[in-house]
Amino acid sequence: MTVLVLMDESDASRQTLTLARRFGEPRSVRMDAVRPFAPDALAAALAHAADELNASAVFAAGTERGNEVMARLAARTGLPFAANCIGATPGNPVEVTRLRWGGSLLEEARLHSPRPIITVAPHTVPADSGPAPVEVDLKPAAGKDLVVHVSDHIKPSNGGVSLAEAKVIVSGGRGVGSKEGFAIIEELAGLLGAAVGCSRAVTSAGWRPHSDQVGQTGTKVAPEVYIACGISGATQHMAGLKGAKRILAINSDPQAPLMLNADYTVTGDLKEIVPAISAEIRKHR
Amino acid sequence: MRIAACIKRVPITGGRILLTDDGRAINTQHLGFTMSPHEECGVEEAVRLIEANKGDSVVLTLGPAEAVEQLRDAMALGIDRAIHLQTDGQEWDGEGTAAALTAAIQADEAANGRFDVVFFGNESADSGGFQVGIRVAYALGRPCVTGLKKVALDGASVRCEQEVEGGRDVYVVPLPAVLTVKEGLNLPRYPSVPGKMRARTKPVAVSSPARPEPRVELVRLAVPAGQGRRAESLGSGPGAAPAVVEMLQKAGIV
Incomplete structure (x- = not known):
C-alpha cells in the first residue's frame, strides 16, 4: 500500500509523515513542485499521482498551503477532507481526532472515504525520523489549472519586531x-x-x-x-x-x-x- | 454588480467551553452568537463593493432557524437581502454545506444573473474545515483564491493579496471568482440604528434542503487537557514590579 504525502522541508511535514506511515509506504510530492505556486495545478497533480499509485490516502501538513491544496484535491475528486487532525487510525471508516476552535476543542470523527484526505495539525505529533520518501514524477499542468497562480510577492515592511517570531x-x-x-x-x-x-x-x-x-x-x-x-x-x-x-x-x-x-x-x-x-x-x- | 457573502452562525465561547451531556455539541445555554470573524470581513467587503459600484448584494447561510439573527446582522451592515438554508440544528459537514450553498447560488443566479464575487471566510471559527468556499468554487467552475487580506477589483479581474510567511503573495484572477477572506481584510463597521431598522424589513428567502449523511461524521467533542501552567502569583499592584523583573532576569530577557 502506498500513501501520498504533500511535503516541504518543514518540521510540520515530518510530523505529518508520522501519521501517514500508518496508511502505507509514503511517496512524496513537493509543495514547490509547481512554480510559481498554483494550487489547482498541484491538486491536479496529486489527484493523478494518487490514481497512478492507487494511494490508500493523501496527507499534508495542516498549514495554510497544506489545507488549501488538500481542500482543492477533495473538491476535484469529490471526496471528504478532514483538516487539522492530531490522530488518524486506518480502517473503514478511518477514525480521526481533529482540532476545532483553533485547538480549544477536540473532535473525534469517522471519515467515510475510499481515499482519506487528511491534514495533520502542526506541532501536535512527533516528527518522523525515518528515510525521506521517494518523490513522485508529476504530469505537467493543464492551462486551466494555472489560472490561479502567484504572480507577485510583497515583502513585509520592516517596522518593529515581527509578532510571530518575537522572543x-x-x-x-x-x-x-x-x-x-x-x-x-x-x-x-x-x-x-x-x-x-x-x-x-x-x-x-x-x-x-x-x-x-x-x-x-x-x-x-x-x-x-x-x-x-x-x-x-x-x-x-x-x-x-x-x-x-x-x-x-x-x-x-x-x-x-x-x-x-x-x-x-x-x-x-x-x-x-x-x-x-x-x-x-x-x-x- | 452582484456580490454574495456566505456566513455561519457560531457561539461566542468566552473563557471556558462547556459541552452538552452527550458531548456532541457546545452547551450554548448561556452564550451569545455571532457570525465567524473572517466572514464578517467578507460581508463588509461585499457592502463596500456595492456602495462603490452599485448593484445587488446577498448574504447566504446554512443553519438553524435562529441563524436569521446573523443574516439580519449582515443586512444591518448594508447587505440587500438574505437566503437562509434552514437546518434542524444538526451539524452538516463541509461537503454537504458546500453542495447546498452551490445549489442556492445557482438558483439565485438563474433568476437574477451571475455573482461577480462570492465571499467566504477562510475557515469557520467552530469546525475549521478549511474547505467550503473551495468546494463551491469547483462546483461553479470558478477560480478561487484563499486567505485574503486585500481585494481590489479591476475591470474584469480581481487582484488579491494572501498573507504568507514572509509577506504577501499576489494573485490576479478573472471574474466571476470565489474569494475566501481573513480577519484584517478590513475593519467591519458597527451597524447603525437606521441600518438595523432597515434590516428588519429586508427580504429573507427560506428553504430547507435535505441533509446528506456526513462523510466526516462527528462522534464526540472533548475539551483538551490544560497546558499545566502553575499560575504563580508575583504579588499585587506596582509593588510586584521587582518580582516581575527578577522573573524576566531568570528567563534571560533583562
Whole structure:
C-alpha cells in the first residue's frame, strides 16, 4: 500500500509523515513542485499521482498551503477532507481526532472515504525520523489549472519586531482602556525589545491594527515570555498562545481565565503596574 | 454588480467551553452568537463593493432557524437581502454545506444573473474545515483564491493579496471568482440604528434542503487537557514590579 504525502522541508511535514506511515509506504510530492505556486495545478497533480499509485490516502501538513491544496484535491475528486487532525487510525471508516476552535476543542470523527484526505495539525505529533520518501514524477499542468497562480510577492515592511517570531511580547486587552492607553505597553515593549500584541477586542475597537492581534483569527505566537495586560483570556485569544513558553498575566480580576492559565500573575491595575515594571527595568541599566 | 457573502452562525465561547451531556455539541445555554470573524470581513467587503459600484448584494447561510439573527446582522451592515438554508440544528459537514450553498447560488443566479464575487471566510471559527468556499468554487467552475487580506477589483479581474510567511503573495484572477477572506481584510463597521431598522424589513428567502449523511461524521467533542501552567502569583499592584523583573532576569530577557 502506498500513501501520498504533500511535503516541504518543514518540521510540520515530518510530523505529518508520522501519521501517514500508518496508511502505507509514503511517496512524496513537493509543495514547490509547481512554480510559481498554483494550487489547482498541484491538486491536479496529486489527484493523478494518487490514481497512478492507487494511494490508500493523501496527507499534508495542516498549514495554510497544506489545507488549501488538500481542500482543492477533495473538491476535484469529490471526496471528504478532514483538516487539522492530531490522530488518524486506518480502517473503514478511518477514525480521526481533529482540532476545532483553533485547538480549544477536540473532535473525534469517522471519515467515510475510499481515499482519506487528511491534514495533520502542526506541532501536535512527533516528527518522523525515518528515510525521506521517494518523490513522485508529476504530469505537467493543464492551462486551466494555472489560472490561479502567484504572480507577485510583497515583502513585509520592516517596522518593529515581527509578532510571530518575537522572543518577548507585551500585549494589551480591553483593560488597557483606549488607543492612548497603549503608550505604557509600547514603553515596556521598547525597554524589553519586545513586539506589541493585543486581543481581538482591541482591534475590533480600532485601537490597534489587526497585524498586532494575537489569537485564533490573528497571529499564533511562540515567545519566551508573553506579558498579557488587561486581557481576560477568551478561547479566541488562548488559541494563539499555545506556543508561549512563559505567560505573565496582569489583571485586576484574579479569576480571569488568563490569570488561571498563566505561569505568573500580578493582580491589580495595569495602569500602575506596567509603568512600575518599566521603572524597575530602568534601575537595572 | 452582484456580490454574495456566505456566513455561519457560531457561539461566542468566552473563557471556558462547556459541552452538552452527550458531548456532541457546545452547551450554548448561556452564550451569545455571532457570525465567524473572517466572514464578517467578507460581508463588509461585499457592502463596500456595492456602495462603490452599485448593484445587488446577498448574504447566504446554512443553519438553524435562529441563524436569521446573523443574516439580519449582515443586512444591518448594508447587505440587500438574505437566503437562509434552514437546518434542524444538526451539524452538516463541509461537503454537504458546500453542495447546498452551490445549489442556492445557482438558483439565485438563474433568476437574477451571475455573482461577480462570492465571499467566504477562510475557515469557520467552530469546525475549521478549511474547505467550503473551495468546494463551491469547483462546483461553479470558478477560480478561487484563499486567505485574503486585500481585494481590489479591476475591470474584469480581481487582484488579491494572501498573507504568507514572509509577506504577501499576489494573485490576479478573472471574474466571476470565489474569494475566501481573513480577519484584517478590513475593519467591519458597527451597524447603525437606521441600518438595523432597515434590516428588519429586508427580504429573507427560506428553504430547507435535505441533509446528506456526513462523510466526516462527528462522534464526540472533548475539551483538551490544560497546558499545566502553575499560575504563580508575583504579588499585587506596582509593588510586584521587582518580582516581575527578577522573573524576566531568570528567563534571560533583562
